[in-house]
Amino acid sequence: MTQNFINIDLPSGNNFTALKKTGLAMLSVGMLFFFISFTSVTEVSPLLFFILSIILPSAGALIFFFAQLKSSLPGVKKNGIQFMSATNRGLLGWTIAVFLTGMYILIYWFPELLENLIRIFDPLSIALTGNPSNQWFLYGTLYTIAVLVMGVRMLIHNRHNKYQIIRTLSVMFVQLTLAYLIPMFIQNGFFFSYFWPLKQEYLFPSSYEYLSASGGVGMFMFFWAAVMSFIATPVLTYFYGKRWYCSWVCGCGALAETLGDPYRHNSDKSLTSWKIERWMVHSVLVIIIIITALLWIDNTNDNFILGEFVHSANKWYGFFISAMFAGVIGVGFYPLMGSRVWCRFGCPMAAILGIFQKYFSRFRITVNGGQCISCGNCSTFCEMGIDVKSYAQRGQNIIRASCVGCGICSEVCPRGVLRLENGPLENRFELNKEYLR
Amino acid sequence: MSENILIIGNGITGITAARHIRKMSSNNILVISSESEYFFSRTALMYVYMGHEKFENIKPYEDGFWKKSNIKLVFDHVTHINTVQKQVNLSSGNVLNYDKLIIASGSRPNRFGWKGQDLHGVQGLYSLQDLKLLESNSRNIKKAVIVGGGLIGIELAEMLLSRNIEVTMLVRESGYWNNILPEEESQMISRYIMQHHIDLRLSTEAEEFIGDENGRVKSVITITGDHIECQFIGLTAGVSPNIDLVKNSGINYNRGILVNEYLETNIIDVYAAGDCAEFQNAIPFRKNIEQVWYTGRLQAEALAQTICGNRTAYSPGVWFNSAKFLDIEYQVYGLVNKNIPGEKNLYFENDEGNKSIRIVYTDESVIGFNLMGIRYRQEVCEKWIREKYSIETVLENLGEANFDPEFFRQYEYYLIKKFNSLNPGKNILLRKKRKLVNSLFNNSAQS
Numbered sequence: 096m097t098q099n100f101i102n103i104d105l106p107s108g109n110n111f112t113a114l115k116k117t118g119l120a121m122l123s124v125g126m127l128f129f130f131i132s133f134t135s136v137t138e139v140s141p142l143l144f145f146i147l148s149i150i151l152p153s154a155g156a157l158i159f160f161f162a163q164l165k166s167s168l169p170g171v172k173k174n175g176i177q178f179m180s181a182t183n184r185g186l187l188g189w190t191i192a193v194f195l196t197g198m199y200i201l202i203y204w205f206p207e208l209l210e211n212l213i214r215i216f217d218p219l220s221i222a223l224t225g226n227p228s229n230q231w232f233l234y235g236t237l238y239t240i241a242v243l244v245m246g247v248r249m250l251i252h253n254r255h256n257k258y259q260i261i262r263t264l265s266v267m268f269v270q271l272t273l274a275y276l277i278p279m280f281i282q283n284g285f286f287f288s289y290f291w292p293l294k295q296e297y298l299f300p301s302s303y304e305y306l307s308a309s310g311g312v313g314m315f316m317f318f319w320a321a322v323m324s325f326i327a328t329p330v331l332t333y334f335y336g337k338r339w340y341c342s343w344v345c346g347c348g349a350l351a352e353t354l355g356d357p358y359r360h361n362s363d364k365s366l367t368s369w370k371i372e373r374w375m376v377h378s379v380l381v382i383i384i385i386i387t388a389l390l391w392i393d394n395t396n397d398n399f400i401l402g403e404f405v406h407s408a409n410k411w412y413g414f415f416i417s418a419m420f421a422g423v424i425g426v427g428f429y430p431l432m433g434s435r436v437w438c439r440f441g442c443p444m445a446a447i448l449g450i451f452q453k454y455f456s457r458f459r460i461t462v463n464g465g466q467c468i469s470c471g472n473c474s475t476f477c478e479m480g481i482d483v484k485s486y487a488q489r490g491q492n493i494i495r496a497s498c499v500g501c502g503i504c505s506e507v508c509p510r511g512v513l514r515l516e517n518g519p520l521e522n523r524f525e526l527n528k529e530y531l532r
Numbered sequence: 533m534s535e536n537i538l539i540i541g542n543g544i545t546g547i548t549a550a551r552h553i554r555k556m557s558s559n560n561i562l563v564i565s566s567e568s569e570y571f572f573s574r575t576a577l578m579y580v581y582m583g584h585e586k587f588e589n590i591k592p593y594e595d596g597f598w599k600k601s602n603i604k605l606v607f608d609h610v611t612h613i614n615t616v617q618k619q620v621n622l623s624s625g626n627v628l629n630y631d632k633l634i635i636a637s638g639s640r641p642n643r644f645g646w647k648g649q650d651l652h653g654v655q656g657l658y659s660l661q662d663l664k665l666l667e668s669n670s671r672n673i674k675k676a677v678i679v680g681g682g683l684i685g686i687e688l689a690e691m692l693l694s695r696n697i698e699v700t701m702l703v704r705e706s707g708y709w710n711n712i713l714p715e716e717e718s719q720m721i722s723r724y725i726m727q728h729h730i731d732l733r734l735s736t737e738a739e740e741f742i743g744d745e746n747g748r749v750k751s752v753i754t755i756t757g758d759h760i761e762c763q764f765i766g767l768t769a770g771v772s773p774n775i776d777l778v779k780n781s782g783i784n785y786n787r788g789i790l791v792n793e794y795l796e797t798n799i800i801d802v803y804a805a806g807d808c809a810e811f812q813n814a815i816p817f818r819k820n821i822e823q824v825w826y827t828g829r830l831q832a833e834a835l836a837q838t839i840c841g842n843r844t845a846y847s848p849g850v851w852f853n854s855a856k857f858l859d860i861e862y863q864v865y866g867l868v869n870k871n872i873p874g875e876k877n878l879y880f881e882n883d884e885g886n887k888s889i890r891i892v893y894t895d896e897s898v899i900g901f902n903l904m905g906i907r908y909r910q911e912v913c914e915k916w917i918r919e920k921y922s923i924e925t926v927l928e929n930l931g932e933a934n935f936d937p938e939f940f941r942q943y944e945y946y947l948i949k950k951f952n953s954l955n956p957g958k959n960i961l962l963r964k965k966r967k968l969v970n971s972l973f974n975n976s977a978q979s
Contacts, residue, residue, distance in 0.1 A: 170859030257941070463907070464852070464910025464911055469573040469590075514907070
């Protein structure tokens with residue numbers, strides 16, 4: 096038999112190739128320049144510092160991932176993820192969590208401390224929008240770069256799985272266009288990929304007034320927001336489950352599925368956390384429905400006695416839920432609580448989609464006969480904290496409100512037990528009695 | 533009246549029996565294990581070593597489940613079974629009475645009396661204790677030799693590779709696992725093993741293990757006289773029933789504990805199931821000792837019925853099994869590589885040589901499926917085999933069996949093309965390719 100050697104990681108320990116070293120060196124030097132960019136030295140040349148502190152580390156990371164591609168065979172890539180400090184809530188993991196959380200706090204509430212960093216984004220901002228950069232341009236750009244760079248990692252790690260490739264390309268494309276470039280060009284900050292109640296203000300009376308005042312395009316935007324919230328959401332969820340949005344379109348999902356992928360196993364799978372999740376996510380949904388309704392009542396009724404209350408409730412919601420929960424905790428806590436903390440415990444859009452998914456959807460994860468060996472990989476790598484194996488090992492289809500249909504459970508299953516499917520509503524909860532009881 | 537049901541062993545067999553007896557009765561159920569406090573998935577131990585999962589993750593039930601289910605767990609070792617007084621003695625000195633006893637004590641790795649097999653750094657891989665030993669034995673080593681092919685052999689190779697340890701595999705057969713896999717599939721996996729830089733040596737066996745001055749293994753000599761340096765040897769040449777505990781108890785045994793089709797031993801109220809049981813009369817085309825996760829579970833389900841008063845023979849239906857060889861998944865349904873008189877094989881392999889579909893059939897009907905790197909639906913394949921569908925009907929409807937994720941390339945068309953070209957005059961058409969649009973409105977759960 097001929098030995099068909101190809102160039103993969105040699106077990107002899109010599110797998111830290113020159114290409115990987117080059118990538119890591121670029122990443123490290125770039126990180127150094129990122130911190131230097133907090134100082135006023137950036138005034139010399141914003142463009143130069145943008146290249147050194149943003150482009151250089153991104154390119155370094157891409158080179159590193161490319162080196163991994165060259166030195167490994169296609170297949171599940173999870174070796175050592177429970178041992179590495181960065182991914183097992185170790186020292187590095189905590190450091191990353193504090194850094195991410197800190198960056199969010201600075202961007203949201205102390206942008207003046209980021210002044211020099213914001214200035215290096217001026218050349219790009221002026222090219223895209225005609226205006227100098229601000230903290231939101233900085234945030235949007237870093238967010239999009241994170242999705243694209245870590246999206247490439249996701250593509251390389253899952254190159255044996257076409258579902259993951261197409262899905263990852265989808266979130267990368269939507270983030271780059273609908274959630275970054277188009278809002279920049281049209282300059283009113285409207286995202287075609289976010290809807291009420293995730294972007295609660297899109298269906299507030301204030302948005303209606305603002306958008307309708309800006310003419311036909313504005314009216315279209317409001318119309319788009321309403322159609323997506325009230326028509327597309329139930330219809331698409333009926334056919335495909337909530338995955339059409341949460342793991343294919345949504346920007347929060349895009350970051351979770353790319354930057355957050357190395358942390359997905361850190362979500363809590365216990366029954367207790369499931370209980371907390373149900374209470375929290377549905378409470379947020381109820382609160383935002385009430386706020387939206389009251390704002391419209393207040394808008395049409397000048398003497399509404401709750402008028403002042405609802406405006407201040409809306410402010411507090413914006414602070415605690417939209418900023419603190421979705422932003423600071425939602426992303427900052429990736430390395431500690433997994434990549435979907437916000438989606439799981441807080442997102443009102445996920446709550447609505449989840450209700451549809453559970454009761455009016457053809458989507459389910461089907462279990463293949465009696466093949467489950469209870470190995471636990473599916474549960475471990477479920478970013479939404481669903482104990483998938485507890486269903487699989489008794490032959491029960493998985494129909495859970497929280498499932499975002501990322502498909503990783505199916506990928507990591509070593510026995511080919513799980514499949515994401517759309518099928519008839521009848522009997523979809525039924526146990527597979529022929530095989531398992 | 534509730535009885536005391538004592539179960540020795542908390543693996544898949546013992547625990548399945550316990551759970552099913554609980555569902556059907558209010559008997560007192562007690563499960564004894566000296567391996568682990570709680571049930572864990574043995575087949576997943578490799579994922580703990582490779583750092584995919586924590587040990588907590590491979591426990592199929594949360595710890596509170598057992599109390600909720602009123603199944604009592606005892607972490608102790610059985611030293612003697614007294615079938616006259618219906619008692620078992622434990623290492624702790626405790627004595628437990630039973631009305632019915634189930635022995636599900638599993639297996640242990642074969643040791644064929646190689647010279648040097650008791651050196652430090654020489655071990656099998658079966659139990660949780662073996663995994664802990666492997667953790668210490670494989671620390672800071674560079675090179676390992678695995679003696680024996682099979683499923684545990686390749687899993688151990690994958691585990692060691694994940695820690696950057698060089699692996700040599702000594703396999704007695706002329707192709708990897710070719711006593712089970714048909715030739716082409718065996719070749720595929722052999723090729724794939726070598727692509728992973730595992731030094732696969734076929735038609736080779738170990739002769740002797742050599743130790744250093746500290747009693748630690750330093751090399752292995754093969755029957756062909758090759759000398760291979762290594763710091764670790766994995767023994768994966770199969771497993772045997774773990775039956776020391778029944779010796780001197782009056783329970784009959786051969787290689788395993790002898791049972792009839794009801795999993796009853798020669799002694800009334802004593803049963804055995806899973807890896808440790810040996811059927812006096814094997815089911816046709818099956819081994820009389822079945823050492824597979826699924827068979828352990830199916831035996832336990834039948835036994836639970838018997839224990840609860842509904843005497844039920846073990847009748848497992850169409851054979852199935854699955855595994856994963858490095859990154860290639862494997863599924864088998866029915867009779868494959870059994871040389872059934874009149875059998876024909878239809879085989880397709882993709883150009884990359886890492887996916888294949890094999891259908892085994894006779895003039896009357898389809899009898900087996902073997903899949904590499906492609907997932908097929910168990911319900912569908914079993915139905916076709918059980919209800920004796922013809923090869924033509926199966927091929928026309930083959931799209932229904934495909935269980936690969938959405939968007940994956942489907943190869944059924946090429947298999948049928950091959951069938952048509954090999955059988956002039958036949959013109960089978962794939963009736964329905966699995967398509968996303970089909971799944972949106974029609975009523976079979978496929979896309």
